[in-house]
Amino acid sequence: MTLSRRDLLKAGLATATWPSLGRAANRGKPKSRVIVIGAGFGGATCAKYLRTLSPTTEVLLIERRSSFLTGPFSNLVLAGLRSAESVTFNTETIGAAHGVKTLVDEVIVLDPVKLSVTTANSGSFTADRIVVAPGVAMRWGMIEGLDATNSATMPHAWTGDGQVLELRDRLDAVPDGGTVLIGAPANPYRCPPGPYERASLIAFLLSRSGRKNCKIIIADAKDDFTKRALFMLEWDALYPDMIEWLPRAQGGEVVRVDTSTGEVWLRGAEKPIVTHLASIVPPQQAAELATSSDLADESGWCPINPADFESKKHPGVHVLGDATIAAPVPKSAFAANSQAKLCASAVAARLNGWPAPEPRLLNTCYSFVSDTQAISVSAFYGAVDGRISVLSDGVSPLTGDTALRELEAEQAKAWYVSITADSFGLPHAE
Ligand SMILES: Cc1cc2nc3c(=O)[nH]c(=O)nc-3n(C[C@H](O)[C@H](O)[C@H](O)COP(=O)(O)OP(=O)(O)OC[C@H]3O[C@@H](n4cnc5c(N)ncnc54)[C@H](O)[C@@H]3O)c2cc1C
Structure with missing residues (x-):
């Protein structure tokens, strides 16, 4: 029986050449390679900051969806207060904005020991480190x-x-x-x-x-x-x-x-x-890829070291965002973006022999209660002895102050513009 290259790729026995795309191709011979899976708030942000912080690292971003709607502000779409287009982002555009090689493809196998991934249509790739930010699955x-x-x-x-x-x-x-x-x-x-x-x-x-x-x-x-x-x-x-x-x-x-x-x-x-x-x-629970590649524990979520979001089960693989066990940090876009920056700094430090960053995380969750009013909860976190703890936190006052709620709604809109610009490259107009 002769096996085709596609069969070999599917079986993980052949490795595809890293695709040569965009500006990232012009940066000379890379010293290291990192694959980032998932172009949501965690993965896209991590890919961007890895490329920025470690210019000698080649980054490959793999996302199965060609476009997606963000969770944040999707409830405003339900209420007719935003268009669906205004919360929709395109994967290729994200990759181009961040200057990272991007594949719209599904990772069907992740080998957390060999540090290799096999995609449905583009072959297999190996890397020095793999970052997985696949989001959640329904149980x-x-x-x-x-x-x-x-x-x-x-x-x-x-x-x-x-x-x-x-x-x-x-x-x-x-x-x-x-x-x-x-x-x-x-x-x-x-x-x-x-x-x-x-x-x-x-x-x-x-x-x-x-x-x-x-x-x-x-x-x-x-x-x-x-x-x-x-x-x-x-x-x-x-x-x-x-x-x-x-x-x-x-x-x-x-x-x-x-x-x-x-x-x-x-x-x-x-x-x-x-x-x-x-x-x-x-x-x-954590998305299928996390469970099928032995990154999740019996809870269905992925245990990580909060200093750098490296998997506690498989060194060399980092897990970010909603798929992780990171309580008391909530599963939010703000938190995924913050974790991604910490992870990118820590991975860049390891690959370049720099000192590890101080682990600090931030979160604010705004919630609209009407078209013009919002409330919020915020916290600042640190990681000490492998545990994440709240360093300071706050919540909107329980006063029913309409002007304050209106101000928070404006702040929420400004936050959405800035986080989508940071994570996805280009902000969308309302
Ligand atoms: C109604 C609603 C409102 C929300 N409001 C807010 C808010 O106001 N503020 C806030 O901070 N957060 C909010 N969130 C939460 C926020 O959407 C999530 O916390 C955030 O999206 C998590 O980012 P992530 O990168 O972990 O996952 P995701 O954003 O889900 O990204 C994961 C990506 O990985 C891809 N992927 C998965 N498996 C594979 C695979 N095998 N191969 C290739 N790609 C793969 C998926 O297609 C997906 O695009 C809201 C969520 C909802 C549902």
Whole structure:
């Protein structure tokens, strides 16, 4: 039997030549090579800063999607406050903006010992280090009746794809007096305030379009959530009687759905809630690539050394962003961007024999509660003895001060422009 080069590549027995693309090709012979997988907030930022900090390192960025919608501001798209285009980014454009070699392809095998990757269509590549920022996957099988094939019927809209548009369009059909149910997962999951910002902005949309008699139920698999007092204060002021939060202790956890009828069963309830629209955000874990390449532990998430985000399971591989175990740092775009800069500095230092950087991380999560008002939580973190700890933190005051909320909404918009410019190269206009 003769094996074709493609067969050999698939079996990981041949190594493809690194693609020669863009400005990065003109920088002389590289002294080291790093592959970055995933061009989201973690991967794209890391690729950019690696190239900037270590000019003798050749960086290959591999992303399976040609374009994607960002999680941040996707709830504004649902409420008709932003266009989908304004939160959509193109992978090739990101690579060109950062001057890194970029492949739109899926990594199907990552060998964390040989430090090699095999892609679906472009062959295999080896590197001195691999950075993996693959995001999250849904943990199917935890909610009866909900799986990957039918979840678009109760769109989670949590991974920056067509479900965001599906959910936006389905909101138009909710009648006044209708019931919208948001299923919020147990911790840990991507974007802790996301379900509650979504409830706020759906309430804004429904009330602005003459549907004040709708009910929004947040069926929660936990008993508390970030910025709870602030969200509830604003819900009472802005959308009286529209939003009902059902914590786990009051039977809030979604255990079963019927996607054909819109019925949702909560734990212990005899009868289902009949919804006009349900957005069920399932429990989550690190994306498939992290689990299939032995980077995740039994929790489903990837243990890392917080000094440089190197995998605790496989030296030479670094994991960033939502896929990691980095609590108390939340799974946010801001945090992924901050982790990426630390990781890029640490990898550049190792490859060039420089001193390791001081591990510091930052996060701010803004949440819109209406078209013009937002609240936020921020923290500054350090890593001591292999553990991440909060050095200082803060949250918007519980005063109901409208001017302050409006100022925070403007700050949130400025943050979005600056983080997308930093991570993806070019900011989008509103
Ligand atoms: C509704 C919502 C609102 C949000 N709001 C905010 C907010 O206001 N502020 C904030 O800071 N964060 C917010 N977030 C969270 C933010 O979106 C995530 O924390 C962030 O995207 C994580 O970045 P990441 O790089 O880890 O993952 P991602 O951004 O998901 O990037 C991972 C990339 O890896 C690619 N990939 C995966 N597997 C492979 C493979 N095998 N081969 C090639 N490519 C692969 C994926 O296609 C994906 O593009 C929000 C999220 C949601 C859902």
